Amino acid sequence: MTALTTDGLAAPLGHAGQDHRPRARKRFSLARTLKFLAMLFFLLVVLIPVYVLIVTSFKGVGDASPARAWSLPQLWTTENWQAAWTALSPAIFRTLQMVIPAALISSFLGSMNGFVLARWRFPGADLVFTLILFGMFIPYQAVMIPLLQLVLGSGLPSGIPSLIVLHVIYGIPITTLIFRNYYMSVPNELIEAARVDGAGMIRTYFSVVLPISVPSFVVVLIWQFTSAWNDFLFAVFFSSSQNGPVTLALNNLANGALLQNYGVSMAGALLASLPTLLVYILLGRYFIGGLMSGSVKG
Structure with missing residues (x-):
């Protein structure tokens, strides 16, 4: 009915x-x-x-304890933030000096690799791409000792210079994968038009492909910035508290005193995470859009 x-x-x-x-x-x-x-x-x-x-x-020394973890501060104070900033600010600026060039260089190299592997096929291209991706699945702990010997033997200064090189190298597999997937979705007519106009591989990349790669650059820059900023394993092996990044300084801040100051440790943790949090707040929507931009072909 x-x-x-x-x-x-x-x-x-x-x-x-x-x-x-x-x-x-x-x-x-x-x-x-x-x-x-x-x-x-x-x-x-x-x-x-x-x-x-x-x-x-925001709690004082006597107020910050595990028994009162859920309670609001009896007296709100910013002394913890001041102490944490004093202890971490040099390491924060060193970390910025590390992550910015590491993210930019690894993103640019991944972009060139992805373009060549996606659009300029050569014998053994699939094998090369597989070997590059293989670097993503090797645990850092498994290669840390030979990697340390290699860095020491190369004469590369410890601290920020060594960490920049390592984050660039270990960032190439993921950046190559993201850019290759994105360039596979670029219309063939665009590349063919550049070839008809007489542009070679390098000219096509810089004049045609690079200007339309902003979505993928946003993705890999956020990814590399976050990965390098939050890294602790490389920092322990290749730097010290005097020349290392903020993760190492935060660990020393939390474990350096006989009497644990939970307020300073918590303020330090928030300060250390603030740059990556700001990056995601400001660029989060572009991150999702960049990830989806290469998911549909054509």
């Missing part, structure tokens, strides 16, 4: 001659409510540690 709706269309009726749409709307509303509650639950799980970090960073 059917019934006419307000817009003149026929709607199916149940056995009792009633419309099924209210029941469908109810199920749809229930499903949306359950999804919302699930998302709210996971959001709270993520934000609970952030809440503890923030409130503890």
Whole structure:
């Protein structure tokens, strides 16, 4: 049986001659409510540690203790932030000197590799691409001792110079993969038009391909910036507290005193994570768009 709706269309009726749409709307509303509650639950799980970090960073020495981790500060103070900034600011500036060139160089090299492997095929291109990707799956711990001997034997200064070179090298596989996938989606007509105009591989890359690579550059720059900023393993092996990045300085700040100052440690953790947080807040939407830009061909 059917019934006419307000817009003149026929709607199916149940056995009792009633419309099924209210029941469908109810199920749809229930499903949306359950999804919302699930998302709210996971959001709270993520934000609970952030809440503890923030409130503890504003507590005094006697107030910051595990027993009062969930409580608001009895007296709000910024001394922890001042102490953390004094201890970490040199390492933060050293880390900026490391991550910016490392991210830029590895992104540019990955862009050139991705273009060659995607558009200028040569014998053994697939094998070369596979070997490059193989570098993504080798655990850093497995090669750390021979890598340390290689760096020491090369005479490369410890600290920021060594870390820049290492992050550039170990960033090439992921940047190559992202750029190759993106360049595979570039229309063939664009490359062929450049060839017809007499442009070679280098001219085509710099004049045609590079200007349209902004979405992928945003993705790899954010990825490389975050990876290099948060790295701790390379920092331990190839730098010291005097010339190392902020992750090493933060570890020394948390473990350097006999009496643990939780407030300073929490403030230091927030300061150390602030640059990457700002990067994602300012460029997060471009990051998602860049990831999706190479997912559809044509």
